[in-house]
Amino acid sequence: MVINNKTNASISPKGSLATLSQREVQQLREAGEGRVYELFRQCALAILNIGSGSDNAKTLLDAHPDFEIRIHQQDRGIRLELLNAPSAAFVDGEMIASTREMLFSALRDIVYTQSKLESDRVDFESSEGITDYVFHLLRNARTLRAGVAPKIVVCWGGHSINHEEYKYTKTVGHELGLRGLDICTGCGPGVMKGPMKGATIAHAKQRITGARYLGLTEPGIIAAEAPNPIVNELVILPDIEKRLEAFVRVGHGIIIFPGGAGTAEEFLYLLGILMHPDNKDLPFPLILSGPQSSAPYIQQLHEFIGATLGPAAQQRYQIIIDDPHQVAREMAEGIKEVTQYRRVHDDAYHFNWLLKIDESLQHPFDPTHENIAGLKLTRNQPVHELAAQLRRAFSGIVSGNVKVQGIRLIEQHGPYQITGDRDIMQQLDRLLQAFVDQHRMKLPGGSAYEPCYRVVG
Known part of the structure; x- marks a missing residue:
């Protein structure tokens, strides 16, 4: 659904990330307070804005204060719900393939990095x-x-x-x-x-x-x-x-x-x-x-x-x-x-x-x-x-x-x-x-x- 050049969408991973544990999902779902969630949100917003021409992270975030990602755990894996996402990332309601791949690459790396940091190894x-x-x-x-x-x-x-x-x-x-x-x-x-x-x-x-x-x-x-x-x-x-x-x-x-x-x-x-x-x-x-x-x-x-x-x-x-x-x-x-x-x-x-x-x-x-x-x-x-x-x-x-x-x-x-x-x-x-x-x-x-x-x- 497109409203004022912003899109709401639901997408599932393809290739780069199949599943997350319940604990990892919980880390990302701590919207507004969780550092891991906010880090993923910032990276995701940048990926969805490919081609914007901006090199100022603060300007990009300020321009999309209502952008939100919700992570849902499912029996078959995970699903991302995007709210007020930039419409440039979509063609006829479908997310561009490279953008989708990068979005889940970001999720993969941020979750794994956090898991490694919390381990004692x-x-x-x-x-x-x-x-x-x-x-x-x-x-x-x-x-x-x-x-x-x-x-x-x-x-x-x-x-x-x-x-x-x-x-x-x-x-x-x-x-x-x-x-x-x-x-x-x-x-x-x-x-x-x-x-x-x-x-x-x-x-x-x-x-x-x-x-x-x-x-x-x-x-x-x-x-x-x-x-x-x-x-x-x-x-x-x-x-x-x-x-x-x-x-x-x-x-x-x-x-x-x-x-x-x-x-x-x-x-x-x-x-x-x-x-x-x-x-x-x-x-x-x-x-x-x-x-x-x-x-x-x-x-x-x-x-x-x-x-x-x-x-x-x-x-x-x-x-x-x-x-x-x-x-x-x-x-x-x-x-x-x-x-x-x-x-x-x-x-x-x-x-x-x-x-x-x-x-x-x-x-x-x-x-x-x-x-x-x-x-x-x-x-x-x-x-x-x-x-x-x-x-x-x-x-x-x-x-x-x-x-x-x-x-x-x-x-x-x-x-x-x-x-x-x-x-x-x-x-x-x-x-x-x-x-x-x-x-x-x-x-x-x-x-x-x-x-x-x-x-x-």
């Missing part, structure tokens, strides 16, 4: 325990496929990119698809969609069936950036740190396209891993690329890394400008090295167990004003630890830009205060201002960007 006090937790979340989502040769390329980059940059990501994705490679992204718009869109055509040309378009997200991100409809495997990790670890554990190489604060966060996270002494000899293809018009942005990011982390960090990645063929060739060759290395060292193809991730990159960072002000952005520490600290600064900026909690903190207390060594702050301020000037902080077409931070020092 999760060890969050050790790096190994956190990695084991990420492994179980991915395995429950059927993401890990033993015996399949490495071919997953992770594509990182901005949701707020211009048309030329978007076309470039599609072309690179097409070249990757022609070589039989699968695509993994953060599953939203912009760079998270372009490579997948290009790869779909290439996979069709090569008559490849069962191609994978893997989207990894977390509740705070998905509420602001709905998954794009090409994603055929959606996984919602509980926080940004688990999400980032999932990317580097399941991916066999990473391409970084132009972006903003979120892209810088991901780049610094990965460099914090690759610069760890234990990963010195571990192959992990990493390429920065974009069209010719994006060369100044890539060069600026490259110079920022050199000025803060040093030349050794710059040696861990390649820069390829305006050459999609070369990007795909280099990535394919890099993945061959990864395959050989894992074969020799008996590491799994589907999960990179040998990669050392320092605990400082695994524990959730709460971007409060106090925690942002307390970041150690100084040179008197190992390079991989400085990278981790810089990553947290950008994580705070992302939160203040698009996440409900961060937006509300900025409204209450004003901009974050970021402090550190004078030369590092100068480099950081220069990079962030370039992001603002190039409109890389928010989706285009909205109001003028108001910085959620102040760089001091």
Whole structure:
């Protein structure tokens, strides 16, 4: 039933989730008070709003205050009753298939995550325990496929990119698809969609069936950036740190396209891993690329890394400008090295167990004003630890830009205060201002960007 562009509907799962226990249903039915229910409601609303163009979670929630989901336990499984759902998710009264799949993927991940958290088997006090937790979340989502040769390329980059940059990501994705490679992204718009869109055509040309378009997200991100409809495997990790670890554990190489604060966060996270002494000899293809018009942005990011982390960090990645063929060739060759290395060292193809991730990159960072002000952005520490600290600064900026909690903190207390060594702050301020000037902080077409931070020092 459609009323004022809103729809009431009843749907059952297909494939990704068959049953829930009575206890799990009760967790989700605690409407208005239950944290698990509200988390599922936010993620579901974002999924139902695919194509809305919004990257502000608070705006999305405020626009649909009457949206509600009721979970019913049945002998044959579960049924979701949607009240005042966005009509764009339906065609002639039937929910779009990809939307339905993603909705139940969200339910699957949120319920399983809560169940794991409540068990006494999760060890969050050790790096190994956190990695084991990420492994179980991915395995429950059927993401890990033993015996399949490495071919997953992770594509990182901005949701707020211009048309030329978007076309470039599609072309690179097409070249990757022609070589039989699968695509993994953060599953939203912009760079998270372009490579997948290009790869779909290439996979069709090569008559490849069962191609994978893997989207990894977390509740705070998905509420602001709905998954794009090409994603055929959606996984919602509980926080940004688990999400980032999932990317580097399941991916066999990473391409970084132009972006903003979120892209810088991901780049610094990965460099914090690759610069760890234990990963010195571990192959992990990493390429920065974009069209010719994006060369100044890539060069600026490259110079920022050199000025803060040093030349050794710059040696861990390649820069390829305006050459999609070369990007795909280099990535394919890099993945061959990864395959050989894992074969020799008996590491799994589907999960990179040998990669050392320092605990400082695994524990959730709460971007409060106090925690942002307390970041150690100084040179008197190992390079991989400085990278981790810089990553947290950008994580705070992302939160203040698009996440409900961060937006509300900025409204209450004003901009974050970021402090550190004078030369590092100068480099950081220069990079962030370039992001603002190039409109890389928010989706285009909205109001003028108001910085959620102040760089001091």
